[in-house]
Amino acid sequence: MRITRTAQLAACLVATAAIFTAALPSNAEPTNPVAVAAQPVAGSSNVKVDGSRIILGDAPAAFGSTKIKQRSGLAELSPVHFAVPTSAVVVGYTTGTPDGSSAEVDVRSWLNDRWSEWTAAAAGTPTALAGASDQVQVRIIVSAPPTGANPWVGDVTVQPTDKAAAPRMSVQAAPLKSHVFATREGLVGGTTANGHVIVSRDHFVALPSRRGLSGSGSGTYSVKVCTASRCAFEPVWDVGPWNTKDDYWNPSATREMWKDLAQGKPEAQAAYQNGYNGGKDEFGRTVANPAGIDLADGVFWDALKLADNGFVDVTYLWTGDGGRGTVSISSGYLNVRNAPNSTGAVVGMAGKSAQVTVECQTTGESVTGSQGTSNVWLRVNAGMYVAKAWISAASFATC
Template sequence: MVRTSKLGRRRGARTAVALSAPIALLLAAAPVNAAPAPGGQWTVPLSSVDDNDLNVRYAGDALALADPHWKRRPDQPVSEGYLVVGERALGKPANRITAELAADVPAGAAVDVDVRGHLGGEDWTEWTPAAAEPAVLSASVTTVQVRIGLFAQDPAAAPSVSSVRLTADEGPQARAEAAAARTYKVYATREGLVGGTTANGHVIKSRDHFVALPSGRSLAPKNTGNYSVRVCRTDNSRCEYAPVWDVGPWNTKDDYWNPSSQRQMWKDLPQGKPEAQAAYQDGYNGGKDEFGRKPANPAGIDLADGTFWDGLKLTDNSWVNVSYLWTGSGPSGTVKTAGDPMNVRASGSTTAAIKGLAAHNAKVLIECYVEGETVTGTYGTSNIWNRIGTGHYISDTYVYTGSDAPIAPKCA
């Protein structure tokens, strides 16, 4: 086995993210609050608005939209803004977070408070709403993050928030079981919108590599891949591993990959079926999305141009197989290149057939490893290749795992 030290793999400050709101928000590295929340209660610092937040301002006594007229997409029926608060250390493990807020919410406006829990490394629970009822996280955690979303249909009737108080405690915990990532066949559309801004604040570039899902629960912070997918042609001839950096298409609270009982909306739909698909094909909800629009297609995922054209080599909107990788368990790592996506190979060699792409910042599940061609990459030189899917291999020198040694077993 050939291997040299992977400088830079030592873990630094974690990247923060905020709660799940009906579209999404901007994120970037945020420090962990030094003092644990006393008694499991704390007040959100609404004045902590900075360049990592999206279209919000603190006006001395309340959080409000900076520009109530601004819309992320031309066809979007509401204006939006987000405050993502730094990570909060808890005094003891908790899996249930309750939010109490003081806010002015006119008719047609909304305020969302979402939280997520840090599972270790770069892993987090999904963003979970905490205002209408307590947010029950998928595991007990000692660090959480909060996201506050503001939404207005009428710029003259925008909401404002003067106080948010959170309480963390321990409730019944379901037993965690090892599982493969959930995979569903859904309709994909090309996002385009080059020069526009995604829900997490990323400015879309030509032939970009990311995806959008119709729920803020899976929105990765800017320049991270906490939530990533594997999206493949239906014959699995081409795939791309890409981060979730935007919210859409059509809906913003449709986490259709979750069990029906856990879905934020549309709980009477079967797991794996997007609401837009049900509305388009079956006339569900009067044939309309959450905003009262009639979907022009059954899309359950948007693909950035590079993912669409280069990763999958699609020429038109199409049905695809999508694996929601954060729903799986096991060893994982984050793809780190100079910025461009890397080739996914059919075996541990740079001459093996190309099976698709893995985007910079995409988080991948590592099934096992093989010894193959020696490669020099972001983290040194090694002959270790990670299998990240059936017949999918990438050099370990481009994967941040927090360890110089393989973190998965050797492939049989």
């Protein structure tokens, strides 16, 4: 049979279209979900591995910022890479939660060179990401009463899907800034929600939702806390005060709970000032102050020079774009000064691993630090500078 030139061309076009279509990015669910190895990475705490299961570890119960005594463990698993971006995923897993224990599985995505917030992922149900991404990570949180149960999560898988609702709110042009009541956490010797053991004059903060909880030793989620004259840059290492599902920095529609409250207003503040929720927190306790953030002692006394609990301005750095750097020190804090030299007055502090905002850079005193020797200083707030020798960061425009 003779094949005409037209038929040959048509067949070629069909074959080409089939190849091209196969190469197109797609959110269609793959035949086989990607198995996630039960191997906790850096940032994990108080968990152990048994085959494909992550199990609560053996550390004793300790008070956290919520003042509720429990045993808890956190495991961040290795990120999963997809061939093409997806706007939603289905996370599969099994759990065991005996005797009043609990297990939570969260997922986050890599967007614009940074991690999004964590979002709870129900097993086998599509979970929307903050935006289309080709890299996601799973986190497991297991909690139990002071004695007894050892909850676990196992057989974790992840697969892209196109069946989720609209994506969660993605990163904004500018991070949210809120005027909230701050309290001193104290609790030296206690253990935070990410497994950090609190030391004297410590540097970290607590916020009332795990969505913005950094892993142990990490500053992925950091805040800038300011009074009229001083600022502190600190990692979020604990959950509280009062609530554990009050991500009040998010738009009302995407908050975990209390969706009828305005963005930026903590539930505890509404309960204390306006009798919201009968004046109680999510655990039914009567709210005794309007706190929306807890400050470790070093932040409270040394960085901000606070003498009592009170209102401060808090910027939730991961919620927006802008220049960033990471404090690269082995312990303690970095002084923030009012001039680009080591004789400038101390007007704040930045804790280990915290992110700092960077407005611009200028030339000042030469300093030797973890990043080498440099005479570059970074302006992190109006009239506030840190030496770039101690900050892991790119170059920025000149002030």
